[in-house]
Amino acid sequence: xxxxxxxxxxxxxxxxxxxxxxxPAPLHAQLDQALRxxxxxxxxxxxxxxxxxxxxxxxxxxxxxxxxxxxEALQAEGYLVAAPRSGVRVAPELPVEGLxxxxxxxxxxxxxxxxSRAARALxxxxxxxxxxxxxxxxxxxxxxxxxxxxxxxxxxIVARTQARxxxxxxxxxxxxxxxxxxxxxxxxxxxxxxxxxxxxxxFITGGTQQAFEEVLRLLVDPGDEVWLEDPGYxxxxxxxxxxxxxxxxxxxDGEGLDVEAxxxxxxxxxxxxxxxxxxxxxxxxxxxPRRMALLRWAAAQRALVLEDDYDSEFRHRGRPLTALxxxxxxxxxxxVGTFSKTMFPGMRLGYVVVPPPLVEVFSAARASLPAxxxxxxxxxLAAFMDQGHFARHLRRMRGVYRERAEALLDALHTRCxxxxxxxxxxxxxxxxxxxxxxxxxxxxxxxxxxxxxxVGAVSDYALRLRRTGGLVFGFxxxxxxxxxxxxxxxxxALDG
Ligand SMILES: Cc1ncc(COP(=O)(O)O)c(C=O)c1O
Numbered sequence: 001x002x003x004x005x006x007x008x009x010x011x012x013x014x015x016x017x018x019x020x021x022x023x024p025a026p027l028h029a030q031l032d033q034a035l036r037x038x039x040x041x042x043x044x045x046x047x048x049x050x051x052x053x054x055x056x057x058x059x060x061x062x063x064x065x066x067x068x069x070x071x072e073a074l075q076a077e078g079y080l081v082a083a084p085r086s087g088v089r090v091a092p093e094l095p096v097e098g099l100x101x102x103x104x105x106x107x108x109x110x111x112x113x114x115x116s117r118a119a120r121a122l123x124x125x126x127x128x129x130x131x132x133x134x135x136x137x138x139x140x141x142x143x144x145x146x147x148x149x150x151x152x153x154x155x156x157i158v159a160r161t162q163a164r165x166x167x168x169x170x171x172x173x174x175x176x177x178x179x180x181x182x183x184x185x186x187x188x189x190x191x192x193x194x195x196x197x198x199x200x201x202x203f204i205t206g207g208t209q210q211a212f213e214e215v216l217r218l219l220v221d222p223g224d225e226v227w228l229e230d231p232g233y234x235x236x237x238x239x240x241x242x243x244x245x246x247x248x249x250x251x252x253d254g255e256g257l258d259v260e261a262x263x264x265x266x267x268x269x270x271x272x273x274x275x276x277x278x279x280x281x282x283x284x285x286x287x288x289p290r291r292m293a294l295l296r297w298a299a300a301q302r303a304l305v306l307e308d309d310y311d312s313e314f315r316h317r318g319r320p321l322t323a324l325x326x327x328x329x330x331x332x333x334x335x336v337g338t339f340s341k342t343m344f345p346g347m348r349l350g351y352v353v354v355p356p357p358l359v360e361v362f363s364a365a366r367a368s369l370p371a372x373x374x375x376x377x378x379x380x381l382a383a384f385m386d387q388g389h390f391a392r393h394l395r396r397m398r399g400v401y402r403e404r405a406e407a408l409l410d411a412l413h414t415r416c417x418x419x420x421x422x423x424x425x426x427x428x429x430x431x432x433x434x435x436x437x438x439x440x441x442x443x444x445x446x447x448x449x450x451x452x453x454x455v456g457a458v459s460d461y462a463l464r465l466r467r468t469g470g471l472v473f474g475f476x477x478x479x480x481x482x483x484x485x486x487x488x489x490x491x492x493a494l495d496g
Pocket of ligand 1: 142206207208209210233275280308310338339340345349350
């Protein structure tokens with residue numbers, strides 16, 4: 001390691017130590033870590049006498065107290081010993097057995113750990129995290145209007161919950177989830193989504209993704225076929241691959257998932273995962289005939305349906321559509337909801353409503369792997385819902401998202417006519433607009449990114465090659481004026 005001493009980065013040649021003021025770690029901790037590393041690697045031999053703290057401080061360009069702090073910490077742990085008149089030396093024996101200097105391993109290549117089948121499938125699928133820039137720009141899909149979230153009110157409720165927390169809550173709470181929250185969620189999904197359930201059927205999860213993973217772990221074996229919407233939510237595909245199950249892409253058209261195509265491709269699939277109320281990314285609603293066909297198939301095949309209902313609380317106009325779960329007479333549907341859109345994505349809180357015969361197995365599984373969300377946060381959310389703040393926030397945001405959707409549709413129709421065909425949008429906070437078949441959505445997406453506009457490309461969500469591409473616009477977090485400006489920029493990317 002050769003480094004030119006500068007103000008930012010100084011090296012003590014004899015020990016090859018360095019500190020870097022641009023790093024967040026305190027200088028004494030950097031020095032402690034660097035010297036410890038040199039001792040453990042054998043580069044500084046046991047018994048070596050160190051320069052005085054004054055010399056070290058001068059050469060490293062740090063305060064002497066910084067050096068003393070690092071040396072004292074290493075002495076306390078037994079890496080260094082101080083002897084009268086002979087200064088500080090590296091201990092003749094290292095404090096921990098097995099940490100003796102090892103020969104350098106740089107010549108023998110390190111073989112990476114063996115990966116599981118699931119991890120290999122995940123790696124080769126390319127469904128990693130979507131390409132995102134550091135800060136969200138218009139129109140990053142998936143973001144709610146976080147600036148309109150009543151953050152101060154939420155903080156007060158969290159603080160009050162914490163102050164009044166019961167011993168039971170502090171111990172860790174109920175493994176299925178906080179009882180008050182399960183009750184509040186049951187009331188919400190019954191009233192707002194037409195779900196049929198009692199609180200016992202509700203299991204709190206760390207968001208949709210964790211709900212998918214739990215359902216797959218308990219109900220699908222490796223190799224089992226699982227229908228996935230194509231194009232569809234990549235999180236569903238990741239969960240299927242993570243369970244070593246076999247994804248079966250099922251096309252989506254203007255009526256939603258093509259159930260007949262699914263039956264032709266994999267009649268005996270174990271599970272179908274879909275977002276029937278607001279398909280992602282195309283935004284289609286599953287038609288009633290398709291809903292009935294899907295439920296008939298699931299009942300006949302003893303298959304299950306995982307309903308991802310991630311944003312349908314925000315239906316901008318008309319009566320809310322009933323969830324698929326509310327039509328299910330045979331107990332085949334597991335309904336997954338999330339607070340990522342209705343509250344904020346960082347909350348990482350969702351839930352799965354399981355059919356009554358599955359309550360026992362989910363409860364048993366939770367005995368070893370309890371609800372992955374803090375009990376305090378669950379209790380705070382229960383209070384937020386019980387006091388009517390949640391319903392009030394939803395009402396307000398419904399109006400905000402309606403206005404933003406209209407602004408976006410308006411701007412797209414005016415500025416991108418003939419180049420983009422927006423699909424109708426009456427739910428949620430993103431919409432999809434289709435491109436002519438000879439235009440690559442990925443190329444437009446990349447050109448737009450270069451101009452400062454962030455849209456999704458439908459092809460990125462496709463499991464098989466698609467002929468028609470489109471762009472996905474998130475509008476939830478963007479005010480109408482910024483929406484119009486973003487569409488102006490996008491129009492330039494389309495012209496390019
Ligand atoms: C289709 C779909 N399902 C679910 C979610 C929410 O996932 P989570 O609850 O894990 O944040 C999203 C988020 O963008 C989504 O697009």
